[in-house]
Each structure stands twice: as structure tokens, then as C-alpha cells.
Amino acid sequence: MSKETVSDFAEQAAHLKTEVDILKQQLQVRQVAFSASLLAGGGETTTGPFPKDTILIFKHVPTNIGNAYNPNTGVFTAPVRGAYHFEWWVGAHGDNGAHASAAVLVKNSENIFLAWEHQKDYFGTASNGVTLLLEVGDVVFVRLWVNTRAFDNENHHTTFSGHLLFPM
Numbered sequence: 001m002s003k004e005t006v007s008d009f010a011e012q013a014a015h016l017k018t019e020v021d022i023l024k025q026q027l028q029v030r031q032v033a034f035s036a037s038l039l040a041g042g043g044e045t046t047t048g049p050f051p052k053d054t055i056l057i058f059k060h061v062p063t064n065i066g067n068a069y070n071p072n073t074g075v076f077t078a079p080v081r082g083a084y085h086f087e088w089w090v091g092a093h094g095d096n097g098a099h100a101s102a103a104v105l106v107k108n109s110e111n112i113f114l115a116w117e118h119q120k121d122y123f124g125t126a127s128n129g130v131t132l133l134l135e136v137g138d139v140v141f142v143r144l145w146v147n148t149r150a151f152d153n154e155n156h157h158t159t160f161s162g163h164l165l166f167p168m
Helices: 003-028
Strands: 033-037 044-047 060-065 075-077 082-093 101-107 110-117 123-134 139-144 150-153 159-167
Touching (some): 082 101, 082 139, 101 123
Antiparallel strands (some): 033 159, 075 139, 082 123, 101 110, 101 139, 110 123
């Protein structure tokens, strides 16, 4: 066998290995999407105010494709490396201006974006959204800010949703 033939075989083997690695990665890609609201049952509840930032645990989970959201802890854990999009809403009734409604999206331990609303009377909501690059095992959750409130009832005013846009 000539040197050129051995070199050709090595090049073909390297190319095939690259193709196999790409196919393995594609097989690992999972479909991931969830939506959840604060209150699981009927009635209504106002959560907060608390003396410190508090993770919101969204108990009503109509969609949890891929089971990456944990309704017992309120934490989403990235199953694959990729770009994910998240949205969250927080609402509350005005209480003569004593407390705002505020919820921050947290990636691992870093505050990313805040949804904030403050009014004296009536009902108000705030929302926000973000796209994040997550590594496998990164966690994302929504935290109620210190001394703020969130309201929910059967109409699901306070929510948290996310989905995998594409793997990377």
C-alpha cells in the first residue's frame, strides 16, 4: 500500500468520525418546552411579601415536554446545550402603594432580567422575556423580589414558560 492510500484512508476515517459525532449529537437533542402558573388548584392566593428574595414555585404545569421543569422546586434544568427562550409574568392587586410586584429571572445564581410593576390601586401585571445560551445542567428559575407580591387564581396571572429554540 502506498503512502497516499494510507493517507486517504485516514482522511476518510476522520471524516466519517466527524459525521458519526454529528449524528450522535442530533440523537441527544431533546424536545423541551414548559409552561406553568403559580396556583395549582382553585381559589386565589397572594404570595409575599417576604423579607428576602424567594423562589416562586409554579405548581400548575399544563405543559412539561422533556420534564426539565420541576414543579416541586420551581427550577428548570437544561438537558442539552442550546439556546432557550423564557417568559414570565407577575401580577398583583394594588395595596395602596405598599408593595410592588416584581420577579427576576435567575440563571444559576445570576439575576438576568426583572419584571416590575407598582401601582396604588387596581390590578397590574409585568412581564419580560429573554433568550439564553445554557449549558447542560444550568438552572433557571424565577425569584420574587424582597418585599414584593405576586397574585394568582384560576385565570393564571403569574406564569413562567420556556422552550429550547435549538441545540448548539
